[in-house]
Amino acid sequence: MEYKVLYRKYRPTCFKNIVGQEYTVKMLQNAIIHNKIAHSYLFTGPRGTGKTSTAKVFAKTINCEHLENGEACGKCNACLSFEQSPDIIEIDAASNNGVDDIRELINNVKVAPTEGRYKIYIIDEVHMMTTSAFNALLLTLEEPPAHAIFIMATTNVESVPITILSRCQRFNFKKFSLEDLIKQIRYVCEQENISITEEAITEIAYLSEGGMRDALSLLDQLSSLGEEITIESILTNYGSISMKFIRDLLKNVENREISLVHLSMQELASTSSDYKVFIKKIIQELSGIAVSIASGSYIGQFTYSQVKGIIFALNDCLNKINININPFVLIEMILLDNFEEKNTKNVDNYVENVNKILEKGTKAEQTLDEKPKMEEKVEKEIPQVTQEKSLEEEYIKKMVEIRVNNCFAEAKKEALKIFQDVWNKAIDNDKISPNIKSFILDSTVVAASDTYCILTSKLESTVYLLNKNADQLSYELQSYFSSPIYFASLSEVEWKKERQEYAQKIKNGGSYTLISESEIEKLKPKMQSEIEEIATNVFNRDKIEMV
Numbered sequence: 081m082e083y084k085v086l087y088r089k090y091r092p093t094c095f096k097n098i099v100g101q102e103y104t105v106k107m108l109q110n111a112i113i114h115n116k117i118a119h120s121y122l123f124t125g126p127r128g129t130g131k132t133s134t135a136k137v138f139a140k141t142i143n144c145e146h147l148e149n150g151e152a153c154g155k156c157n158a159c160l161s162f163e164q165s166p167d168i169i170e171i172d173a174a175s176n177n178g179v180d181d182i183r184e185l186i187n188n189v190k191v192a193p194t195e196g197r198y199k200i201y202i203i204d205e206v207h208m209m210t211t212s213a214f215n216a217l218l219l220t221l222e223e224p225p226a227h228a229i230f231i232m233a234t235t236n237v238e239s240v241p242i243t244i245l246s247r248c249q250r251f252n253f254k255k256f257s258l259e260d261l262i263k264q265i266r267y268v269c270e271q272e273n274i275s276i277t278e279e280a281i282t283e284i285a286y287l288s289e290g291g292m293r294d295a296l297s298l299l300d301q302l303s304s305l306g307e308e309i310t311i312e313s314i315l316t317n318y319g320s321i322s323m324k325f326i327r328d329l330l331k332n333v334e335n336r337e338i339s340l341v342h343l344s345m346q347e348l349a350s351t352s353s354d355y356k357v358f359i360k361k362i363i364q365e366l367s368g369i370a371v372s373i374a375s376g377s378y379i380g381q382f383t384y385s386q387v388k389g390i391i392f393a394l395n396d397c398l399n400k401i402n403i404n405i406n407p408f409v410l411i412e413m414i415l416l417d418n419f420e421e422k423n424t425k426n427v428d429n430y431v432e433n434v435n436k437i438l439e440k441g442t443k444a445e446q447t448l449d450e451k452p453k454m455e456e457k458v459e460k461e462i463p464q465v466t467q468e469k470s471l472e473e474e475y476i477k478k479m480v481e482i483r484v485n486n487c488f489a490e491a492k493k494e495a496l497k498i499f500q501d502v503w504n505k506a507i508d509n510d511k512i513s514p515n516i517k518s519f520i521l522d523s524t525v526v527a528a529s530d531t532y533c534i535l536t537s538k539l540e541s542t543v544y545l546l547n548k549n550a551d552q553l554s555y556e557l558q559s560y561f562s563s564p565i566y567f568a569s570l571s572e573v574e575w576k577k578e579r580q581e582y583a584q585k586i587k588n589g590g591s592y593t594l595i596s597e598s599e600i601e602k603l604k605p606k607m608q609s610e611i612e613e614i615a616t617n618v619f620n621r622d623k624i625e626m627v
């Protein structure tokens with residue numbers, strides 16, 4: 081008998097078997113039940129999260145002749161012939177013949193379905209399509225025949241043109257939770273009579289980083305060894321790190337056994353261990369500790385703020401790690417940072433002083449003479465600095481708002497390509513200053529018009545600094561353009577929101593009106609250097625760092 085890999089064998093065949101995507105499943109099922117099926121859907125999310133499987137279940141249910149509570153019956157003609165149905169057309173845009181397939185699709189889309197009610201096109205990795213294929217698809221999406229439904233899937237939604245996005249109902253597939261993965265791995269092992277320890281199940285779930293396909297592929301490989309799957313066999317074969325190692329390490333951190341921590345980290349750095357898995361495991365363990373500290377059940381020396389500090393620093397590290405440096409050195413530093421009594425006393429004293437002054441200020445009987453000289457100045461000047469700062473934030477907020485609006489007003493796919501091109505070239509341009517280059521490296525071009533360009537970055541700090549230095553960025557990149565250009569940066573979350581609003585607005589027939597750049601200029605506050613000067617007068621320069 082032909083061996084079917086576990087991932088294929090355990091693919092969900094009905095909505096109720098789809099794990100971990102409850103929201104999406106509910107929405108899709110409701111659309112079928114209430115006969116509100118759209119013409120185009122876009123499933124986005126990381127690999128192995130069930131986009132294609134869900135698309136198939138959706139397609140099967142749409143064409144089923146005798147729906148049973150929003151599920152395909154599995155008995156009607158359409159259900160029985162589903163796998164061979166000429167009405168279900170699957171295209172992998174990443175494959176070589178993707179372009180030809182799309183062309184054929186466009187040509188045949190007007191032809192009515194042979195068996196079912198609908199002709200359903202499932203286009204996988206849709207972001208891989210060429211520009212000409214996208215254009216052809218767009219024409220079809222604009223006026224789809226009543227019998228055509230498009231379900232597109234992508235792991236890289238950033239590369240899908242806005243024009244396509246705005247015509248689709250979009251569903252985000254999230255990574256599987258550890259619990260969901262563990263449940264499914266355990267279920268498959270029971271069905272397949274695979275002998276495995278509980279600890280090994282959890283380990284496989286960890287290693288697959290939220291992807292069901294990876295989890296079951298790993299299980300496939302391990303089960304082929306023909307012996308009981310244990311934590312040891314996983315650790316030796318896949319360079320993983322046991323939870324015992326993590327717990328021992330954290331105990332040593334807690335007990336301030338610096339040399340032992342260092343030894344463990346050296347040991348780890350010399351293996352092929354995956355630092356991402358390592359960080360995630362430490363965070364997982366620390367989260368548990370944080371909860372028990374908060375609930376008062378923790379016995380140990382960690383304080384809540386120490387644990388929180390390490391978790392935040394590690395999470396940050398996960399997002400920023402540069403593969404050129406040894407990540408384990410960085411992780412060790414974060415863990416050891418806990419040993420150092422952080423020099424927060426000055427800040428604490430300062431805050432205390434300000435609080436005291438504020439308290440005193442409300443009491444009329446206090447005289448100025450009672451206050452030490454330094455405090456007196458702090459009281460007078462602080463509000464001014466805060467005001468200047470908030471003016472600047474206000475300015476940046478408005479600038480970004482106007483520029484995003486303007487970019488949407490005239491967004492062009494060709495312009496996006498031009499900016500992306502400049503982005504690649506600028507990295508190698510020696511004339512561009514290092515700080516601007518670092519923004520370029522940390523940011524992605526996501527939308528553009530002839531004059532405006534929207535960028536996103538994973539790092540909040542880059543978003544902030546880029547907006548603050550947007551003029552310099554324009555200035556340093558001016559040689560690539562024939563007319564002035566303007567930049568604005570958004571965090572990935574903000575961009576997601578803006579793009580959704582854009583899609584909704586366009587869908588409802590709305591449009592964007594250009595706002596003059598001079599509106600931004602009017603809001604421009606005093607320059608940063610002036611704020612700095614005020615601060616320097618108030619405090620000793622060593623004590624304050626402007627950010």
Ligand SMILES: [Zn+2]
Nearest residue numbers: 144153156159
């Ligand atoms: Zn059926």
